[in-house]
Amino acid sequence: MTTIQKQAVPNQKQAYLLHDSNGERHIINKQVIKILADAKSTGNLFGLVQITGSKGEGSPLHLHNTQHEAIYVTDGLLELTINNKKHMLASGDYAHLPAGTVHQYVLLRNRTKFYSFTTGGLNADLYRELGETHAYMEPLIGTAAPTITEQELDKLDNFDIRIVNETSQGPQAILLQEPGGLPDTTTPYVIEAGAGEGMLAADQLFTFLATQATTDEQFLALTTEGYAGEAIPPHYHEKHTECFLCLEGRMTMWAGDEEFHLEKGDFLHVPANTEHSFKLDSPYTKFIGFLASGLFEQFFRLLGEPYEYSELPKQPSAFSFQRVLENISELDLKFPQR
């Protein structure tokens, strides 16, 4: 079986692991952008970057012509302007920005940190173009900190970005503050920590942050949280890529023939046809997964029961794999033959 690459984002589509402190970072002003996935490493499915930096840093007002962006905040406080309204995002909050949505962010606290997922993955290359390689996890005093020149701004076209001068009269983001269903169409929205569409399977809570309906069937975003437990059955997919970004606690993962231990900020990319499994190890563990395309949505709906709380249950729910098995022919889910 394949050996899993572990030091950098590979330049071809394959399985790889990036621990939080490893990987390729670029600095722009006082922002440090780490590339977790790009167009090459995902076969043009998506890009994922971690952005942190100093208070007051941010982006210009812009839109992506074709890329859909999803933002998940893990630290600090992020001001995110979406079309013509400002939102405040703290740790655990999610923002959904379909292509064409005018947006801009500002880090309101020093060392605010968030992840930006974009369809296609072109966006990750932008930071290579604009920034300089940076060997540290944080911006530092005394590092070269290029500001972006007019000439460089002209290149943004190549990266699907249009700088705009005014906020848009486009749709205001829907603010979801309690557990419940997501919009049924591709529109901007913000989900506060603890909200989103929850499904409970035994003692694991899956929460959809993005679905087929909200992404033009391009991806799913969902968090998984729970107590320490057993490993899920090893399996693989034939048609979609899955990735795992640990947010809290510790988890063990298996991919190919290898075993990994993930904690906050650690990332595993699992393309189609890679056998994998996971196990939550801490008293409380949470991770976010992005799946592209989003065709696996039905699996979670078959596995779990709708759940209306932000807190985990004391008693695991009745758990049945029966509905999954009854529908297995329609799901992109395969179990290895031993």
Added chain:
Amino acid sequence: MTTIQKQAVPNQKQAYLLHDSNGERHIINKQVIKILADAKSTGNLFGLVQITGSKGEGSPLHLHNTQHEAIYVTDGLLELTINNKKHMLASGDYAHLPAGTVHQYVLLRNRTKFYSFTTGGLNADLYRELGETHAYMEPLIGTAAPTITEQELDKLDNFDIRIVNETSQGPQAILLQEPGGLPDTTTPYVIEAGAGEGMLAADQLFTFLATQATTDEQFLALTTEGYAGEAIPPHYHEKHTECFLCLEGRMTMWAGDEEFHLEKGDFLHVPANTEHSFKLDSPYTKFIGFLASGLFEQFFRLLGEPYEYSELPKQPSAFSFQRVLENISELDLKFPQR
């Protein structure tokens, strides 16, 4: 030498380690309060609790007659009313609440988490009185969640607490948003992440959040952040207690004859006459220390140089232990004789 206790807060003053997932927790409504230190374990010097819970949970408007409280937020978003003004605290923010300050908090996001330090330590016992023992790190659906009765509210007097019905016309909290000096008197203030009074010693940045002047000489609060490095010289104090709460990254500590590995949420209590040392292990590590009393303040001022940035330097500053050695007779700092 002493063996370090590791499972619970001891009922006498001694050195002990509490990992984030260990220790005694109590639930009140949908808040979980973990006791890290109390009056008994610190010899009436201070108490320290970790509070987390569901969105919307909070405290009544109240004041402490004699206890000084210090709040440090690690996750989510906390609304903190101080006298007659509301503040929003995100991860890395600190609030300073001298005795008599009217205050109230509300968790604005699910799973917001903060630490509350109080002088004396009586406050920690309050949660044992009001809450029920809880075996999990999070509030859960289906756990007993007592609400507080009128009868219990009457007991608050015994815990130095006065419930008030109106915000106070007392001094508004000073808002410190950039690195720089703290107030020179005991008054409420809020320090945003990255602000506070910084002192750089080689590649470690010490930042005062509370000083002798702001605490009536009762305690110091300061963060230490830096890259992976060497262990500091083993030493002990004769007159003050120090404690270490890891906020980010990983560190190794030694206390007594033992070695420990701390990460986010792990806590080490080091009373006077306990030999100790630490070493930062991650590419970026940050911890907060509370020292009671605050008589050791001068040490940090002798060790470091004033530093006006929120970011670490690329090049370590010139580092000299000379000023510390020249003033060693005035400092509560002893080195073990081998």
